[in-house]
Amino acid sequence: MMKMKRLVVLAALLCVCDGVTFGQLCSGNPGNSKRLTDRWGSGSYGAKRGNRIHKGLDIVCNDGSVVYAPFDVTLHGKLIVYNNQDYAAINEGINLRGSGLCFKLFYVRPDKTTGTVRKGERIGVMLPMQSVYPGITSHVHVQMCDKSDPTPYF
Ligand code: ZN
Numbered sequence: 001m002m003k004m005k006r007l008v009v010l011a012a013l014l015c016v017c018d019g020v021t022f023g024q025l026c027s028g029n030p031g032n033s034k035r036l037t038d039r040w041g042s043g044s045y046g047a048k049r050g051n052r053i054h055k056g057l058d059i060v061c062n063d064g065s066v067v068y069a070p071f072d073v074t075l076h077g078k079l080i081v082y083n084n085q086d087y088a089a090i091n092e093g094i095n096l097r098g099s100g101l102c103f104k105l106f107y108v109r110p111d112k113t114t115g116t117v118r119k120g121e122r123i124g125v126m127l128p129m130q131s132v133y134p135g136i137t138s139h140v141h142v143q144m145c146d147k148s149d150p151t152p153y154f
Contacts, residue, residue, distance in 0.1 A: 020071075020099045020101060022071070022142070023068070023069075023070040023119050023120060024120065025061065025070050025105075025140055026059060026060070026061035026065050026066070026067055026068070026140055027065045027066040027067075027068070028062055029061060032154055033060045034057065034058060034060065035058035035059070035139040038135065038136055038137045039135050039136070040133050040136045041054070042054070043058025043059075044057065044058075044151075045057045045149045045150065045151050056104075056106070056141045056144075056150065057142050057143075057149070057154065058137075058139035058140070058141050058142075059139055059142060059154075060138070061107075061126045061138055061139050062126065063126055063127070063130055064128070065125070065126040066122050066124075066125060066126075067108045067122070067123055067124045067125060067126055068119075068121065068122060068123060069096075069098070069117040069119055069120065069122075069123050070119065071098030071119050072098055072099070072116065072117075072118055072119050073117050074096070074097050074115070075095070075110070075114050075115055076094075076095035076097060076114075077094070077113050078092060078093070078094060078110060078113045079093040079095055079104055080092070081093055081106045089128050090127040090129050090132050092107070092108065092110070092127060093105050093106040093107060093108055093110075094108055094110040094113065094123065094124065095145075096123075098119075101144065101153065102144065103143060103150065104141075104142075104144075105140050105142060106140065106141035106143065107126065107127050107129055107141060108124045108125065108127065108140060109124050109125050109127055110123055110124040111123060126138065
């Protein structure tokens with residue numbers, strides 16, 4: 001029994017965040033489907049954005065959908081995505097931590113910005129992306145705090 005406990009503690013310390021998988025992020029997308037290529041680009045991590053690189057992974061989410069906590073999370077404040085008023089309609093997001101991961105969700109209006117939310121509970125609403133990027137596959141952008149690739153967690 002002791003031995004087993006020690007193993008569990010060890011695994012937690014190593015935070016082999018291996019095996020950590022995001023729960024459903026958006027109502028209407030139970031499998032966390034990724035944004036493929038549309039007229040505005042690809043939703044993959046590392047995709048080209050002009051001469052920049054896409055530092056997140058885009059998960060399909062229709063405008064106005066409810067966004068859920070993908071883990072038991074703590075909320076660490078609102079974020080501003082763009083430094084440009086042209087994007088005001090979608091210029092919100094939230095900083096989160098959960099399951100050993102530090103990450104951000106873009107294009108979400110959070111219900112609240114501090115405290116905790118249980119996995120599967122509502123954290124906010126998807127903003128009207130079509131009004132800024134007509135024809136895009138509307139999506140939540142998932143970005144790790146260290147800008148590493150979130151794809152292994154999906
Ligand atoms: Zn993105």
